[in-house]
Amino acid sequence: MTSPLSGSELSPQAGGRLDVIGLGPGDAALVTPATSAVVADAEIFLGYGPYLDRLTLAPGQRCEASDNREELDRAKAALRLAAEGRRVAVVSGGDPGVFAMAAAVCEAVEAGPAAWRQIEIAVHPGITAALAVAARAGAPLGHDFCVISLSDNLKPWALVEARLRAAAEAGFAMALYNPISRARPWQLGAAFEALGSVLPADVPVIFGRALSRPGERLSVSRIAEATSAAEAFGADMATLVIVGSRETRVIDRPGRPPLVYSPRSAATVAEAAS
Amino acid sequence: MTSPLSGSELSPQAGGRLDVIGLGPGDAALVTPATSAVVADAEIFLGYGPYLDRLTLAPGQRCEASDNREELDRAKAALRLAAEGRRVAVVSGGDPGVFAMAAAVCEAVEAGPAAWRQIEIAVHPGITAALAVAARAGAPLGHDFCVISLSDNLKPWALVEARLRAAAEAGFAMALYNPISRARPWQLGAAFEALGSVLPADVPVIFGRALSRPGERLSVSRIAEATSAAEAFGADMATLVIVGSRETRVIDRPGRPPLVYSPRSAATVAEAAS
Incomplete structure (x- = not known):
């Protein structure tokens, strides 16, 4: 096979998934249990630094902070990691669907390689x-x-x-x-x-x-x-x-x-x- | 004193409060910890029956269900109980501020006795x-x-x-x-x-x-x-x-x-x- 596409561009590796979460306005008491479950389970967290700073991570979990203006690049990086079989969480404040990362992830899926359409993606609502x-x-x-x-x-x-x-x-x-x-x-x-x-x-x-x-x-x-x-x-x-x-x-x-x-x-x- | 107003119409009894909560779309994993804390603490819950049915109450806590069309009467009943010193929760689905009970409670406060303006009232956001x-x-x-x-x-x-x-x-x-x-x-x-x-x-x-x-x-x-x-x-x-x-x-x-x-x-x- 001499395909110019890498394996993960043809079909995603098993086990990979992308959760898009929102941490609400700030107080941990306004983070839903569903979102906290994602935080407990994901391997890699991508987001704007101040939002990532709110997370308490366990050994084996890691963050990749990026600037607030780089939403599309962050979404692509997250999809790439998920396609490689990683459990990835993209982190917004508030609700991820309101002027936040869920739309950027969708944009990246639409413009990206076909394999990204097979990734398990879940958006979790938050308190906007x-x-x-x-x-x-x-x-x-x-x-x-x-x-x-x-x-x-x-x-x-x-x-x-x-x-x-x-x-x-x-x-x-x-x-x-x-x-x-x-x-x-x-x-x-x-x-x-x-x-x-x-x-x-x-x-x-x-x-x-x-x-x-x-x-x-x-x-x-x-x-x-x-x-x-x-x-x-x-x-x-x-x-x-x-x-x-x-x-x-x-x-x-x-x-x-x-x-x-x-x-x-x-x-x-x-x-x-x- | 021969005031025509009862005590609780002049000033509210100590200890009373009114929390307005929303239980989100249905899954307990989408109820915020702040809202769960209200559910654990309140004495009396007022709301539309199907929302109250979602609550798991402890001994000493009780529900007062009313029809979906009776929002203003329910708000008044809740304020009356809070003015009498009870810890009252008004329960909506979703977010209580979106086509739900928070506006009805405010309407009742505005039209009600002056003492109701002294009641401690907190609205807790939810997943609409x-x-x-x-x-x-x-x-x-x-x-x-x-x-x-x-x-x-x-x-x-x-x-x-x-x-x-x-x-x-x-x-x-x-x-x-x-x-x-x-x-x-x-x-x-x-x-x-x-x-x-x-x-x-x-x-x-x-x-x-x-x-x-x-x-x-x-x-x-x-x-x-x-x-x-x-x-x-x-x-x-x-x-x-x-x-x-x-x-x-x-x-x-x-x-x-x-x-x-x-x-x-x-x-x-x-x-x-x-």
């Missing part, structure tokens, strides 16, 4: 930041909502802004991921400006950071003051922003943080027509 | 059906997405349809909760028709039911055949439907179910302008 922040605040995503990444690294900013406006006009609450970074300093302000042109000034805005971890912070503001509130909060890539709908309400409580919630009912279609 | 089904299918919610309830019990159908169209036009994938029931037999078909008028015929549609439970089923179809596929699947209230965006892809695999994913990148704004 939107739901962790929402829970801490009350129930701001208690009715229809959208989940949007503000990063324009992989999509044009005009598309981000079009989606923000469409979501606000149609009456969705929304959770905003990747709101701001050193390389993308103005996008969050532009997002609030776009939303402020559609929504009433008093629509609640929630900033959450390091939920369930030491240094957890949560702050409630209004869309009209959201840009200065983001600055005061110190919003960064690890911050999750929730913007309410016209119906989202804030309940003030003596000696406790406010409860923010979106009612289960919506009375009129007016909001969708504006 | 959208993320459980998405994980099993690959990563269909791997890019911007919406979460929409098709129930028109608490909002007009015209609003549901306006949101579906807005989401599809803006390029969101979407997860549809409460798709169909005996009392709402035509809404899912109407939703597919509305979406089909906006989206290309081959946009993937996923039906998921009883994920992680015995009898789990998952099926992948296309928007053009979604109504007949829903019938063949036997879609019901316990079914979660995911509709992809124009960019969502299906990877066929020999001997394995297809992987469905939405790429992390979006190249153009054309989809948002259509």
Whole structure:
């Protein structure tokens, strides 16, 4: 045989598998037992360093950290190892299917050698930041909502802004991921400006950071003051922003943080027509 | 004192608290340790019977089941018990903040006696059906997405349809909760028709039911055949439907179910302008 393909490119070695997991917002009490079982069983863990740092590994298990921008290369490396018969776990924070590694693994499978389609792949759901922040605040995503990444690294900013406006006009609450970074300093302000042109000034805005971890912070503001509130909060890539709908309400409580919630009912279609 | 208010309406009894939890899609391996800790500690559990049936209780713990339509009354009963000093857990499936009890509890707090604002309330995030089904299918919610309830019990159908169209036009994938029931037999078909008028015929549609439970089923179809596929699947209230965006892809695999994913990148704004 003089095939130019190596053995593992034709069909995967027995025993190999790839689990895609998410460690939730940070607290081990928010990692599902299913995900903990993968952590106990896998041989090699690939992921962004800060997520891998959360793992407690046994002898014989090892980590391969890579930069946050190298998702596709990491996915390919993981598939290569699984095709060679290794038990591999790809590690995200939050839920691996929400702006995280599950999509990168699928992209790599589609573009990769045929053997990769025969690898046993399992994606395990986790607690994504939107739901962790929402829970801490009350129930701001208690009715229809959208989940949007503000990063324009992989999509044009005009598309981000079009989606923000469409979501606000149609009456969705929304959770905003990747709101701001050193390389993308103005996008969050532009997002609030776009939303402020559609929504009433008093629509609640929630900033959450390091939920369930030491240094957890949560702050409630209004869309009209959201840009200065983001600055005061110190919003960064690890911050999750929730913007309410016209119906989202804030309940003030003596000696406790406010409860923010979106009612289960919506009375009129007016909001969708504006 | 001849106050018309009972003691617990003026200020809550010490020791009372209300935890709002979600049991995920069904498998105990998808219940977070934080939620299991609440189950171990609470005295009284209120919820829809089938969710309460999943709990294993110790002596001294008790359940109060109520019908799925009685969410607000259940929330009030839970707050009343917490104000009397009891440790109460309100139990949802999935995540309690996604079309579940957290919003009902907040509504009851806002409308209830002032003492209820002093009750210690904690909402604990869980694995919601959208993320459980998405994980099993690959990563269909791997890019911007919406979460929409098709129930028109608490909002007009015209609003549901306006949101579906807005989401599809803006390029969101979407997860549809409460798709169909005996009392709402035509809404899912109407939703597919509305979406089909906006989206290309081959946009993937996923039906998921009883994920992680015995009898789990998952099926992948296309928007053009979604109504007949829903019938063949036997879609019901316990079914979660995911509709992809124009960019969502299906990877066929020999001997394995297809992987469905939405790429992390979006190249153009054309989809948002259509």
